[in-house]
Amino acid sequence: MTQIVWIARHANRIDFVKPEWFLTAERRYDPPLSDDGMIQAQQLAERLKMEKIDCIFTSPFLRTVQTANAVAEKLDLSIKLETGLSEWLNSDWMSEEPKRLTIRALAKLFPRIDASYTPIIAATYPETQAQTRKRSGLTARCLAAEHFPKHILLVGHGTSVKGAVIGLVGDIADDGEKVRLCSLFKAIRQDPGWLLELRGDNSHLTHVEEVVRFN
Known part of the structure; x- marks a missing residue:
């Protein structure tokens, strides 16, 4: 019996398109998708x-929830917020722990969110890139094991996506390349290991970023 784990990075974010957004935002480290990001998510x-x-599991940041919600609506599925897939809480990028919308607030905006779900892995500010990869890799392995043989989708950020992929298939996935916006990975369980069938695919996008920002 096989199992497929899909892993995707969120779509484009508003502060990548309008850097000035950051200067007045209430939650400046939790930007929503940009207009073209909404198209990418679709x-x-x-x-x-x-x-x-x-099953769909997503980081609780707004941009990942919006990306996951687009898929959930198309597939008629619920969304589970998993902190183990969160952004790299990098103190060089973030001067303080990022403020996010509460689960209740997110559930009002996105009714497909399963508010009863309890995350299995925490993310603690500040953390190193290695720590982010470790916790997202552990998250991917735990979710895959807990929900076997169901096929699942994980939606995260550049570093947490790479960590999740490495956590399943091993260092073969660490090719040194950054994870592009809204790109897709596909890992297939073939006991006793995993096969990486799709790596950073973005053929579904009509517009692909020229420069990959952030890891």
Whole structure:
């Protein structure tokens, strides 16, 4: 019996398009998707609509929730907020622990959120890149094991996506390349290990970023 774990990075974010947004934002480290990011999220949803996916887990940051919600609506699934997939809480990028919308507030905006879900892994500010990769890798392994043989989708950030992929398939996934916005990975369980069938695919996007910002 096989299992597929899909892993995607969120779509484009508003502060990448309008850097001045950061200067007046109430939650400056939790930007929403940009207009073109919303289109990318829909394109990701179209890419996945014919795939067999049973559960969706996403980082609780707004941009990842918006990306996951586009897929959830297309597949008619609920969304589970998993802090283990969170952004790299990097003190060089963030002067303080990032403020995010509460689960209750997010659930009001996105009714597909399963507010009863309890995250399995915490993310603690500040952390190193290695710590982020370790906790997202552990998150991916735990979710895959707990929900086996269901096929699942994980939506995260550059570093947490890379960590999740490495956590499943090993260092073969650490090619030194940054994870592009709204790109897609596909790992297939083939006991006793995993096969990386898709690596950073963005063929579903009509517009691909020229410069990859952040890890």
